[in-house]
Every structure is written in structure tokens, then in C-alpha cells.
Amino acid sequence: MAVLEAVSAHPHATADTIAEGARASIGTVSKQAVYNALGTLSEKGIIRRIQPAGSSALYEDRVGDNHHHLICRSCGKTVDVDCAVGGSPCLTASHDSGFAIDEAEVIYWGKCPDCRKA
Amino acid sequence: MAVLEAVSAHPHATADTIAEGARASIGTVSKQAVYNALGTLSEKGIIRRIQPAGSSALYEDRVGDNHHHLICRSCGKTVDVDCAVGGSPCLTASHDSGFAIDEAEVIYWGKCPDCRKA
DNA sequence: TCAAGAACTAGAATTGTTCTATTTTGAGGT
DNA sequence: ACCTCAAAATAGAACAATTCTAGTTCTTGA
Incomplete structure (x- = not known):
């Protein structure tokens, strides 16, 4: 949930930024917990992962509107x-x-x- | 030149595959020489680099036709x-x-x- | 032939991500 | 309340692609 909120709050953020956001609302979260959550969420289609050339993966919660x-x-x-x-x-x-x-x-x-x- | 030929011969190949191709025609080439060549060539617009999510960079020499x-x-x-x-x-x-x-x-x-x- | 700059080499370093083994947490059943 | 078991989290190692660095070798022009 904290991860999902962090994605919502920072569209197009990297896993690292999202981890910081999640920590800000919960306390401590390990990098892997964040990666796990991001992985599951994007697998289920709740968030979208984009991987532009020359940058690390970005995540966003605007999904299903073909933008x-x-x-x-x-x-x-x-x-x-x-x-x-x-x-x-x-x-x-x-x-x-x-x-x-x-x-x-x-x-x-x-x-x-x-x-x-x- | 060998790198360019290798790109031509193997469209959508990774840097590694291209290095192998170049070695097959020349002998020994270091990984960095290949990266340098690929970098310069794509900078000059002679080849194109694509970086699809979840894979390493691919190179192709079909360029300038908006495909x-x-x-x-x-x-x-x-x-x-x-x-x-x-x-x-x-x-x-x-x-x-x-x-x-x-x-x-x-x-x-x-x-x-x-x-x-x- | 010589000097200077460019290109090449080998290997270390970096970065983002994934793997693995261990620990913690939480829900359900007794 | 307590115990058990599975699911999730943790820490840290492992990995792969790429880039950096320092030293060496080529090449070219004077």
C-alpha cells in the first residue's frame, strides 16, 4: 500500500525514489520489499513500468488509458x-x-x- | 568497419554478439573497442541503438526510414x-x-x- | 624518423536489479 | 492465549551490461 501510494505521489519515479517515498510514510522498508511490491503491482496491471533507454525503470499508476x-x-x-x-x-x-x-x-x-x- | 559489418550482418544483435561477429572477421577485438565503435556510429547516425525493456541494447543499420x-x-x-x-x-x-x-x-x-x- | 594524438587493451568500478538464505510477521486452528 | 505454517521482509551477496581509467600501441603529418 505504501509503495502504491508512493507511486501515485511521484509519477515517473525510479524504484529508489519510490522506496524513499514509502519509507517516509511507513518507516523502514527494504529495497527488495519495494522491488517485490513494484513487480507484483505491475504484473497485476495496477501500475505500469516503463524503461526508457539510458535510465532505470520508472513507475506510474496511470494505467489502461493508452497514453x-x-x-x-x-x-x-x-x-x-x-x-x-x-x-x-x-x-x-x-x-x-x-x-x-x-x-x-x-x-x-x-x-x-x-x-x-x- | 568490422563492427559496422557485423551490425549489418546481424540486425538486432547485442553488443556481445556484434563483438563475436567482428572477431570472426578480424581476429581479436576488445569489448571496449566494440562499445566505442558502436557508440560513435550511433552518435553519427550511421547505426541505431534500441534498448527494449528487459534486454540489453540492440543495434541495427537500417536507419532513417522511420521504422x-x-x-x-x-x-x-x-x-x-x-x-x-x-x-x-x-x-x-x-x-x-x-x-x-x-x-x-x-x-x-x-x-x-x-x-x-x- | 619522430612526435602527438587517436584508438585499443585489460581490468577494475558502477549501477540497477535479482537471487538466496534467514528471520519476522500474521492468520487460523486448537 | 498458544502453536504452526505459509507468506512477506530483510540483509547482503551475486549478476550483467556498460562505463571508466590507466597504460600501451598505432597512425599520420611534419
């Missing part, structure tokens, strides 16, 4: 974006090679406003 | 798919939050024909 992510190449800032194409469209690849596709993960890479200034 | 990937959740098999939406459309997120977007990375997750049978 995507926009990540800054310089500072790593991550924001949600709604699916450009509506509903859950991306699930149709042009040619599926016989695969049964169950998810389309979209990551937009770019530069955030702050980093553009600098 | 995406379809990965099997069970066996990790990776195939190319052309962009569902044509040209380079995905570059437009519904709302860009002020970011300067330069790439849209799409990964379709599913089950390959072989794993569906099993």
Missing part, C-alpha cells in the same frame, strides 16, 4: 502525452508478422522547454 | 515493422508540452508465431 511518454534527452524529464491517434489505434502495426500484439509502447524523444533555453 | 519494432515477450525475437501511419507522422504528439520532439520510438509488444504455438 504515452515524452522524455527530454538532456535532463530526463518525463511527461505524459495522450495517444496522438485516439482510442487504442497504435495496436495495429502495418504488418504484424504473425505476432499477437498486446501493447504499443510509444516514447517521444526531444528537449524540454528548460533545456532548450540553456 | 519501428515488434518484440516477442517470451523469446525476445525482434522484427522490423514499417510505420503504421506513413511518412514520419508519429513525430506529432497530440500535445508536445513545449518539447522539441526529434524522434518517436515505437515498440510493439506481443507474442511471436513460434511462442504462440507453445
